[in-house]
Amino acid sequence: MAAPTRDQVLSLLAAANNHGDLAVKTSSLKQAKDLLLSIDPSLAADLFPYLLELQSSPESLVRKLLIQIIEEIGFKAAEQSPTLISVLLTFLRDNDEIVVKQSIVSGTNIFCSIFEELIVQFQQYGKVERWLEDIWVWMLKFKDAVFGIALEPGSVGIKLLALKFLEMFVLLFSSDFNDAEKLAAKGIRQAVNVSWLVGHPHPVLDPVVLMSDANRTIGILLNLLQSVGSLPGCLTIAVVNW
Incomplete structure (x- = not known):
C-alpha cells in the first residue's frame, strides 16, 4: 500500500478517536471504512488494530458505527476476522x-x-x-x-x-x-x-x-x-x- 494511503487511514482513525466534534469523528470513521474496503485485504488487516482502538471511544455513536463497520469488513482479511468478531461480545455488555x-x-x-x-x-x-x-x-x-x-x-x-x-x-x-x-x-x-x-x-x-x-x-x-x-x-x- 502506498504510504499516503496508509497515512490517510491512520489520520482518519485518529480523528475518529480524538477529535472533539462528534460529526467529524463519525465522518472520519466512515471515510476510513471506505479506504479499508478499497485496499488489499492483507494490507487492510495491518490497520485493523488501530480500528479496534475505537471500541473504547466515549462516544456511543462511534462505537455503534464501529460495529456496523465490523459487520461490513469483517471478512475482508480472513485471519483477522476472529479478532474483529470477538468485539461483538464486548459490546453486548456496553452501558x-x-x-x-x-x-x-x-x-x-x-x-x-x-x-x-x-x-x-x-x-x-x-x-x-x-x-x-x-x-x-x-x-x-x-x-x-x-x-x-x-x-x-x-x-x-x-x-x-x-x-x-x-x-x-x-x-x-x-x-x-x-x-x-x-x-x-x-x-x-x-x-x-x-x-x-x-x-x-x-x-x-x-x-x-x-x-x-x-x-x-x-x-x-x-x-x-x-x-x-x-x-x-x-x-x-x-x-x-x-
Whole structure:
C-alpha cells in the first residue's frame, strides 16, 4: 500500500478517536471504512488494530458505527476476522442501549452468514478454513450471551432483538422447518438449513447438537409464551408472532 494511503487511514482513525466534534469523528470513521474496503485485504488487516482502538471511544455513536463497520469488513482479511468478531461480545455488555442493540443486529447477520459460509465452503472444497472455524467458535459464544440477554431482566428493546435472534436460531437449526417465505423474510436462504447436514458429515457443524439446541430454544420460547401475562406488550407480541 502506498504510504499516503496508509497515512490517510491512520489520520482518519485518529480523528475518529480524538477529535472533539462528534460529526467529524463519525465522518472520519466512515471515510476510513471506505479506504479499508478499497485496499488489499492483507494490507487492510495491518490497520485493523488501530480500528479496534475505537471500541473504547466515549462516544456511543462511534462505537455503534464501529460495529456496523465490523459487520461490513469483517471478512475482508480472513485471519483477522476472529479478532474483529470477538468485539461483538464486548459490546453486548456496553452501558449504552444503542450499542448493545447494534451488536445483536450485526451479530445476528454475521451468524447467518458464517453458518452459510461453513456449508458452502465444505460443499465446494471439501474442507473448512481455520479462520472460519475460529469465527464459528466466537459466534457460539455470542449465541450463548444473547440467549442470556433474552432470559434476564433488562431493556425491552434489547430483549426484543434477543428474541429475534432466538427465532433465527430455530429457523436455521430445525430440520423440519420448511416455511420458505418466513425463511426469506428473515434473510435466510431455504437451502441453508441444518437439514442439509443430515447425511452429509461436516467437520465443524454437528447437526445433532444444533438440532438439540434448536429444540431447547423452542422450549424457551414456549415458556415465554406461557408467561406472556408478565411480559411487556411488545415482547408478548414478538413471542406470540413466533
